[in-house]
Amino acid sequence: KAIADHTDAVALKGQVTGPFTMLTGIKDQEGRAGYFDDTIREMVIKGISMKAAWQTRFLSADTEQQVVMTIDEPALAGLGSSAFISVTTAEIQEMINEVADAIHQENGLAGIHVCANTDWELLLESKIDVLSFDAYSFFDKFAPQKDKIHAYLDRGSIIAWGGVPTGKAEDIEKETGDSLTALWEAQAELLTEPGRDKAALLRQTFITPSCGTGSLTPELAGKVLDLTKTVSDNLRARYLA
DSSP states (O other), X not given: OHHHHOTTOSEEEEEEEOHHHHHHHOBOTTSOBGGGOHHXXXXXXXXXXXXXXXXXXXXXXXXXXXXXXXXXXXXXXXXXXXXXXXXXXXXXXXXXHHXXXXXXXXXXXXXXXXXXXXOHHHHHTSSOSEEEEOHHHHXXXXXXXXXXXXXXXXXXXXEEEEEEOOSOHHHHXXXXXXXXXXXXXXXXXXXXXXXXXHHHHHHTEEEEESSOOTXXXXXXXXXXXXXXXXXXXXXXXXXXX
């Protein structure tokens, strides 16, 4: 009922722990990450796919809003480290696509969030519909994939632009709606090209916090949400009015 009451909402977001994050967080009987055990890996991927499908179906039941089911993958920031040197991008993409397919079968949009830097090309070329990243701290790592970003957008996909800081209290306290609006404009300028200006980018952008606010005080969390709305309102008025 509470969900159905929010008739002005454009979309409804759900979340599941991503398969790579889950598989690197559990161990087999020999102390190895579950990722390297074929049986555990298959069980986890199938289990998460079913949970994502169920949650998408459940959230869709009492609302007409589009459901965005986000795969939370903080462990993907560890790709390329010595601990995962034998992990291939093809393997990661295959498991992400399997979860995305399960979400799509329930008419949901498949999102993914990575807290830090990762192999952005891997995600941009996956079946993900909404790519969520920390633009406040890691835009310089994301922007060099400009060609891949445009190919991703050409498919009709969306960037969840995490331009509002959540990691450090001092960053949250010092920023204003105007300063973060200017930051988005400066970043977006680096991704524009003929045929895709800032307005076109914004039409395929969600303005979001850089990550979750669960570790913040209620006051700081409230400011993050207020800043997010202010930046979104500013950009809409400037480019989409």
